[in-house]
Amino acid sequence: MGWVTRAISSSLGKKYIMALSGLFLVIYLVIHLFGNTFLYAGKDAFNLYVETLTESSLKPVIRVIEVVLLLGFLIHIYDGIRLTIGNWSARPNRYAVKPANPQSTAASRTMWLTASIVFFFLVVHLQQFWYTYHYGRIPGVTMYDIVVGTFRDPLYSLIYLISVLLLGFHLYHGFQSSFQSLGLNHPKYRSLIVIFGRIYAVVIAVGFASFPIYFYLMGGK
Amino acid sequence: MSGNLNLTLKIWRQANRTSIGKFETYKVSNISTDASFLEMLDILNEELQRKNQEPVAFDHDCREGICGACGLVINGRPHGPIKGTTTCQLHMRHFKDGDTIVIEPWRAKAFPVIKDLIVDRSAFEKIQQAGGFVSINTGGVPDANAIPISKEIANIAMDAAACIGCGACVAACKNASAMLFVSAKVSHLAHLPQGKVERFERVEAMVKVMDELGFGSCTNTYACEAECPKEISVRHIAKMNREYFAAKLKARNKD
Ligand code: FES
Numbered sequence: 001m002g003w004v005t006r007a008i009s010s011s012l013g014k015k016y017i018m019a020l021s022g023l024f025l026v027i028y029l030v031i032h033l034f035g036n037t038f039l040y041a042g043k044d045a046f047n048l049y050v051e052t053l054t055e056s057s058l059k060p061v062i063r064v065i066e067v068v069l070l071l072g073f074l075i076h077i078y079d080g081i082r083l084t085i086g087n088w089s090a091r092p093n094r095y096a097v098k099p100a101n102p103q104s105t106a107a108s109r110t111m112w113l114t115a116s117i118v119f120f121f122l123v124v125h126l127q128q129f130w131y132t133y134h135y136g137r138i139p140g141v142t143m144y145d146i147v148v149g150t151f152r153d154p155l156y157s158l159i160y161l162i163s164v165l166l167l168g169f170h171l172y173h174g175f176q177s178s179f180q181s182l183g184l185n186h187p188k189y190r191s192l193i194v195i196f197g198r199i200y201a202v203v204i205a206v207g208f209a210s211f212p213i214y215f216y217l218m219g220g221k
Numbered sequence: 222m223s224g225n226l227n228l229t230l231k232i233w234r235q236a237n238r239t240s241i242g243k244f245e246t247y248k249v250s251n252i253s254t255d256a257s258f259l260e261m262l263d264i265l266n267e268e269l270q271r272k273n274q275e276p277v278a279f280d281h282d283c284r285e286g287i288c289g290a291c292g293l294v295i296n297g298r299p300h301g302p303i304k305g306t307t308t309c310q311l312h313m314r315h316f317k318d319g320d321t322i323v324i325e326p327w328r329a330k331a332f333p334v335i336k337d338l339i340v341d342r343s344a345f346e347k348i349q350q351a352g353g354f355v356s357i358n359t360g361g362v363p364d365a366n367a368i369p370i371s372k373e374i375a376n377i378a379m380d381a382a383a384c385i386g387c388g389a390c391v392a393a394c395k396n397a398s399a400m401l402f403v404s405a406k407v408s409h410l411a412h413l414p415q416g417k418v419e420r421f422e423r424v425e426a427m428v429k430v431m432d433e434l435g436f437g438s439c440t441n442t443y444a445c446e447a448e449c450p451k452e453i454s455v456r457h458i459a460k461m462n463r464e465y466f467a468a469k470l471k472a473r474n475k476d
Contacts, residue, residue, distance in 0.1 A: 003469070003476055011398075011438040012428055012465045083438050087396035090330050090437030096233075096244065097297035097323045099393065103447035109395055111440060177441040183463030185456050 014083050019178035021076035026175060026200070028069060033207045040214075043144045050143040054133075077119065084112045107173035114170040121163035128156070151215035160212045168205025175200055226252040226313060229321040230265065232277055235334050238341075242334065244323075254314035258301060259284060259291060261313055278337040284309040286450065289385030292392060293338055294325040299389035299448045307387065307450040327388050329397035330435045344434045345386050345402060351430040352423035353406040355415050374412050381409035383451040390445035390453075396437030401445040403431050404461035405453050411464050421472035424464040 007013045035053075038046040053062050101109065128150055133143050151157050175197030179185065184193070227250040235242025249265050256264070259281050266276035282290040291308040295301035301311045316322065324338060332340040370378075382405075390401035407424050410416025416423070439458060446455045 006476065007469045010428055010465075011400075011432050011436075012462060014438055015462065016466065083440070087398070087437040087440070090397035090435055091328055091395075092330050093328050095294060095297060095325055095328055096231075097294070097325070099395070099444070100296075100298045101393070101395070101442065101444045102298075104395075104442035104444040108440065108442040173441075180441045180455070180459055181439075181462060183459045183461075183466060185459035187456075 011086075014079055014086075015181040017075060017079045018083065019181035021072055021079065022174050022178045024072045025076060026171065026178075028072070029171075029204050033204060036208070036211060039144070039147060039211060043142070046144045046147075047142045050133075073122070077115075080112070080115055105173060107169050108177070111170060111173060114166045118163055118167050118170060121159060124156075124159065125163075147211075148215055148218075151212050154216065157212035157216045161209050164208035165205050167208070168201045171201040171204055172198060224254050224318070225250075226254060226316060226318045226320070228252060228261075228316065228319070231321065231323045232338070233325045233334075234277070234337050235326075237336060238333055242337075252313055254312070256313045257284070257309060258293075258295070258311040258313065259309050278335075278339050280339045281309055286310040287385060289387035292327055292340075292387045292389055294327065294392055296323050299327070299392040300387070300450050304447070305450060305452045307385075310450075327392040329388075329391050331397065331399070332388060332391060340388075342386070342388050344436070345388060345399070347434060348399065348403055348427050348430050349386075349406065352419070352426035353410070355410060356419065357415070359415075368414050370413065378409050378412040381405045381412070381453065381457050384409075384449075384453055385451060387450060389448050389450060391436065393444045393448035394437065394439070395442060395444065396440055398439045398445075399431050399434075399436040400439040400458050400461065401449060401453055401455065403427050404457040407464055408457040408460040411460065420464060421468035422474075424461060425468050425472060425474075425476065428461075428465055 008017055035049060038049040052058060107114070129143075129146060132146055137146065151160075176194045179193045227248070230247045230249060231244045232247060233242050234245045247265055247269075249261065249268070252261050252264065259279070262277060262279055269276045279293060280290045282288040284291070286307040286309060289307070292299060293301075293308045295308070295311075300306060300308050301315070303311055303315055326332075326334050326338045327340045327342075329340075331344040332342055335341050384402060384405035386402060388399075388402070391397050391399050394401075407420075407427060410423060411420045441455070441458075443455050446453065
């Protein structure tokens with residue numbers, strides 16, 4: 001199986017891994033956003049949703065999914081770091097005049113930056129919700145209470161807001177880029193992928209951004 | 222329209238591979254707007270020689286946009302500000318009197334500077350030697366249309382074959398990736414029946430050498446396509462991505 005490791009360590013292999021893990025997370029984000037919309041259906045609906053996932057017979061399935069998800073994140077992050085370091089070292093001497101970079105988007109040139117910020121947010125986010133819910137709550141406190149309580153904090157709400165907007169920026173490039181990396185670029189459907197990817201990025205960013213805004217303005221109700 | 226320009230040039234000077242380079246400032250005056258960019262540099266060099274100074278070393282050969290030797294980064298843009306143009310085909314009419322022009326060499330680990338503005342592009346040759354050819358004996362000239370190729374495919378192959386190997390894609394890419402160049406070669410041959418025979422070996426060998434030479438990995442910013450003097454499309458990179466994937470699954474080797 002040496003050929004597999006060699007293939008995925010090649011420059012093209014790294015792109016495939018980046019694209020596949022990225023698309024996996026793209027799908028996950030849709031599910032996550034969908035789940036969160038139960039917040040708008042009220043306390044009971046949201047808690048029922050959370051408890052169905054965490055306390056019903058579904059629990060072992062969810063645990064497996066969590067592990068797969070974690071792997072997806074780790075692979076995407078590891079591959080991203082590997083790519084970025086390799087790419088920085090490919091140009092040891094910088095240009096004196098900042099390259100004009102026509103045609104390239106700001107999003108495409110700042111993937112490592114948006115990724116790093118989103119990563120730190122992810123750690124804080126998991127601690128705040130996942131860890132607190134599973135290991136750090138007083139019995140009787142529900143996930144809805146945790147969410148509402150958290151968004152009462154203006155600092156956390158602001159961090160959340162900025163991070164999801166940057167995530168949207170990351171996806172704005174990442175979505176169509178994944179298809180190009182996998183070789184799926186044809187005049188017939190290329191513009192469809194680009195446009196769909198942009199809409200997707202905006203929906204994800206605006207969708208997630210709506211939660212801190214809504215709950216902060218509601219003042220914790 | 223013709224007129225004359227007085228310009229300030231900031232040019233990268235570096236004595237050899239190992240020395241540390243720096244920018245020097247030069248003034249040139251009375252440059253005709255009809256002159257090409259390289260002719261402007263020729264005028265500067267004549268003046269430097271008259272003053273017993275070392276002329277600026279820059280690479281050039283055909284001066285008609287087909288050999289790919291003349292790559293310079295002009296004000297942050299490989300081959301200067303005009304789309305689809307090599308440095309030698311760039312005319313001074315695109316500059317204004319009093320302009321300051323910053324001229325740098327390609328900057329990439331795989332393209333070390335030899336002297337001043339000349340870089341060593343033999344990395345591209347090594348990639349070509351790894352598989353950028355068809356290795357069957359072609360014999361005499363075959364009859365026209367003995368091998369049918371649709372117009373559409375011929376066009377795609379021809380667009381890819383327009384690559385002159387100048388390295389502007391590497392120079393433009395924030396990752397100093399050579400994928401536009403390599404994909405142009407891979408795609409060109411993979412589209413044609415003569416090239417299809419060795420398509421898997423070719424893409425595997427060329428990508429392997431490309432990686433060994435220290436080029437970066439493409440992150441799809443598409444800056445290369447915009448700066449390519451032959452306007453090679455990034456669709457060829459997608460084609461290479463498909464070829465490589467297919468090679469890994471189907472090639473009859475254990476690599
Ligand atoms: S000198 Fe040959 S392409 Fe410019």
